[in-house]
Amino acid sequence: MQEENCRQLLRQYGGEVMTFIRRIVPQQCDAEELTQDTFINAFSSIDTYDSRRGSMKHWLLSIAYHEALKHLRRQKQKTCYLENDERRLNMISDDEADHMLSEMQELRIKNLEKAVRRLPPEDQTLLHLYYIDGMRLQQIAEIMGHDAAYFATRLQRIRKRLCVMIKTIEDGGE
Numbered sequence: 001m002q003e004e005n006c007r008q009l010l011r012q013y014g015g016e017v018m019t020f021i022r023r024i025v026p027q028q029c030d031a032e033e034l035t036q037d038t039f040i041n042a043f044s045s046i047d048t049y050d051s052r053r054g055s056m057k058h059w060l061l062s063i064a065y066h067e068a069l070k071h072l073r074r075q076k077q078k079t080c081y082l083e084n085d086e087r088r089l090n091m092i093s094d095d096e097a098d099h100m101l102s103e104m105q106e107l108r109i110k111n112l113e114k115a116v117r118r119l120p121p122e123d124q125t126l127l128h129l130y131y132i133d134g135m136r137l138q139q140i141a142e143i144m145g146h147d148a149a150y151f152a153t154r155l156q157r158i159r160k161r162l163c164v165m166i167k168t169i170e171d172g173g174e
Contacts (some may be wrong), residue, residue, distance in 0.1 A: 024068040054142040097159040115165035
């Protein structure tokens with residue numbers, strides 16, 4: 001790729017890629033390094049980009065997402081996984097989860113924020129892309145590398161997991 005094209009790509013998408021990585025990796029210096037790694041990987045594999053499969057932005061965010069996950073795996077970041085507590089997850093209906101998470105009481109919001117921070121980075125990223133950035137499931141699938149139906153199911157499970165975590169926090173179980 002020509003040097004000017006590389007600079008243009010960096011100018012156009014550099015800020016968005018950095019912001020995206022910062023949502024997954026909290027340390028500024030790590031995020032800067034990962035942003036650089038993302039663009040190095042993108043420049044070296046630009047010939048694999050296919051505009052029919054998605055936008056340039058989503059292709060770059062996909063590279064950034066995988067770079068950030070590799071970094072977190074190397075750091076072995078501690079997160080709260082409730083997959084072992086299937087019984088508690090299954091006791092919560094989809095309607096109950098949706099209702100509980102839609103209540104906007106100040107304490108509930110703080111507990112929700114606490115619970116979200118305890119989720120694995122992949123789940124935090126999915127929530128952010130869907131609820132904050134307003135991306136459609138198909139766009140998320142392009143970035144995160146699964147089909148849209150997988151993410152629809154995963155979002156519902158995350159909502160239930162958040163309900164379990166909030167109930168635990170509210171019952172004094174931090």
